Amino acid sequence: MLPQVTLRDVLRAVTELLTDEFELFLAVLVLITGVFLGYGITRLLRGLMERIGVPDVVEGTPFERGINRVGLTTVGLVSRLSGLFVVAVAVVLALRLVGLFTAELFVAQLVDYLPNLFIAALVLIVGLILGDKAELATSERLRSVKLPEVTLVPTLVKFSIFYVAFLVALAQLGVMVAALLVLLGAYSFGVFFLGGLAFKDMLSSAAAGVYLLLTEPYTIGDEVGIDGRRGIVQEIDVFVTRIESDGEEHVVPNRHVFQEGIVRVRAE
Amino acid sequence: MSELSDLLGDVVEGVDALLLFSPSGSAYDRFADAELPVVVVAPENTVDATNFVELPVEFPDLRERIRFGVEGAIEQGLVEDDQQLACAAKVFGDDIDSVTRVRTSGFERSGVYNLFVNSRAEPGVIRDVLEVTIELGKKGQKGKQVGALFVVGDAGKVMNKSRPLSYNPFEKSHVHVGDPIVNVMLKEFSRLDGAFVISDSGKIVSAYRYLEPSAEGVDIPKGLGARHMAAGAITRDTNAVAIVLSESDGLVRAFQGGELILELDPEDY
Numbered sequence: 001m002l003p004q005v006t007l008r009d010v011l012r013a014v015t016e017l018l019t020d021e022f023e024l025f026l027a028v029l030v031l032i033t034g035v036f037l038g039y040g041i042t043r044l045l046r047g048l049m050e051r052i053g054v055p056d057v058v059e060g061t062p063f064e065r066g067i068n069r070v071g072l073t074t075v076g077l078v079s080r081l082s083g084l085f086v087v088a089v090a091v092v093l094a095l096r097l098v099g100l101f102t103a104e105l106f107v108a109q110l111v112d113y114l115p116n117l118f119i120a121a122l123v124l125i126v127g128l129i130l131g132d133k134a135e136l137a138t139s140e141r142l143r144s145v146k147l148p149e150v151t152l153v154p155t156l157v158k159f160s161i162f163y164v165a166f167l168v169a170l171a172q173l174g175v176m177v178a179a180l181l182v183l184l185g186a187y188s189f190g191v192f193f194l195g196g197l198a199f200k201d202m203l204s205s206a207a208a209g210v211y212l213l214l215t216e217p218y219t220i221g222d223e224v225g226i227d228g229r230r231g232i233v234q235e236i237d238v239f240v241t242r243i244e245s246d247g248e249e250h251v252v253p254n255r256h257v258f259q260e261g262i263v264r265v266r267a268e
Numbered sequence: 269m270s271e272l273s274d275l276l277g278d279v280v281e282g283v284d285a286l287l288l289f290s291p292s293g294s295a296y297d298r299f300a301d302a303e304l305p306v307v308v309v310a311p312e313n314t315v316d317a318t319n320f321v322e323l324p325v326e327f328p329d330l331r332e333r334i335r336f337g338v339e340g341a342i343e344q345g346l347v348e349d350d351q352q353l354a355c356a357a358k359v360f361g362d363d364i365d366s367v368t369r370v371r372t373s374g375f376e377r378s379g380v381y382n383l384f385v386n387s388r389a390e391p392g393v394i395r396d397v398l399e400v401t402i403e404l405g406k407k408g409q410k411g412k413q414v415g416a417l418f419v420v421g422d423a424g425k426v427m428n429k430s431r432p433l434s435y436n437p438f439e440k441s442h443v444h445v446g447d448p449i450v451n452v453m454l455k456e457f458s459r460l461d462g463a464f465v466i467s468d469s470g471k472i473v474s475a476y477r478y479l480e481p482s483a484e485g486v487d488i489p490k491g492l493g494a495r496h497m498a499a500g501a502i503t504r505d506t507n508a509v510a511i512v513l514s515e516s517d518g519l520v521r522a523f524q525g526g527e528l529i530l531e532l533d534p535e536d537y
Contacts, residue, residue: 216440220473221427232424235467
């Protein structure tokens with residue numbers, strides 16, 4: 001015969017749970033809340049990302065295609081990862097409450113590591129997508145340049161972004177990245193300093209050209225003299241001014257306009 | 269059915285080269301390895317053809333399209349003088365559905381290829397201005413017909429051979445034809461009198477210009493008005509190209525070197 005479960009028995013069990021085994025009760029509560037919260041965050045993030053158009057942005061990138069092949073999507077991966085992170089935190093918290101972790105220091109450290117791991121994964125995903133997107137954008141910009149070697153530039157941009165993302169992720173995980181940072185420093189020095197040196201004349205022309213375009217001290221059709229060359233202005237762009245006289249077209253860099261000044265010939 | 273094959277066979281019998289207009293990849297591949305020289309005429313070289321003539325506008329009129337292709341092929345030296353050409357193009361469908369035969373020597377050149385490729389302004393700029401004019405012709409016709417005159421290229425000289433009718437609305441602005449904003453401004457364009465001056469790179473230099481070229485010796489068809497006369501004259505005096513939308517018959521005409529080169533009906537586009 002089954003023992004009769006009376007209201008008193010239940011009450012006593014609950015009281016026992018709330019007093020002697022309170023920690024266990026709390027742990028279970030945290031665990032359940034964590035699971036629900038994780039699920040909720042997964043749903044919320046997915047909805048949010050779909051609403052702001054993330055699927056359209058990442059569509060067609062090699063990363064998205066790569067994880068599509070294993071049956072995932074970028075949105076699904078990120079939202080699930082976030083949900084999983086919340087659940088993992090809840091599990092750890094619950095286990096702590098029951099007092100399982102105090103002794104084993106190694107596991108405790110591993111657990112403290114969890115947020116770093118999560119952020120590193122997120123940085124890596126964003127970096128991969130950003131790199132692919134930047135490659136696409138640059139190659140689109142360079143489409144009118146009919147030079148086979150120009151395809152190297154978008155690839156370079158892509159791998160630069162990959163490298164930086166990889167570096168940030170590694171630093172987040174606490175790996176020593178000093179050597180890689182030096183490499184990055186040398187690389188950006190090469191690109192920016194030496195590039196700036198090489199493009200010095202163009203940059204100063206462009207700076208002068210911006211002024212010329214904004215204030216228009218002379219316009220198309222005016223007769224001017226620059227550098228001792230006189231003629232009618234045919235075209236002004238950011239880098240050069242084209243002056244034409246008697247079938248001769250002078251292409252004058254805009255920095256000359258600033259260094260030498262201009263003579264405007266007014267019609268009498 | 270052999271009569272039908274003979275009919276087509278007579279058309280293509282003994283041709284020296286084949287002009288394919290906007291072929292699909294498979295259509296080109298079929299002829300790519302043939303002994304017959306093949307020239308592709310299309311807006312973009314999607315099939316990686318070695319002999320390629322870029323078509324700046326998809327002329328709906330087959331005569332214009334073929335004329336442009338043949339002139340381009342001759343100018344580029346892809347075909348010789350006194351040759352028989354077969355031209356395959358699409359007229360109604362999405363695939364090539366018509367074949368005609370053209371003789372290069374008896375071919376009357378209108379200079380439509382030179383208008384785009386050998387003028388001072390870039391071909392893309394002339395195409396953009398032509399598109400804007402066609403659009404203006406279409407839009408204007410719904411309410412009231414409008415006229416317009418665009419002078420493209422050699423802007424410095426054009427500016428010195430004209431004078432302002434009013435304040436230049438494009439002063440210190442940097443609008444280029446082909447910018448999306450130009451399509452928005454189209455309706456405003458039709459209100460402005462005088463000519464638009466556009467530079468070699470496509471910058472709209474000025475509106476409200478009264479052109480003052482010497483009209484001596486300009487030979488344009490009778491019946492066209494002052495706007496066309498001004499357009500013809502300015503292109504004779506300078507190296508510019510003029511594109512005119514007629515107010516009376518709604519046609520778009522292009523002038524170069526004082527001569528009428530091209531005539532299009534905006535309604536066809």
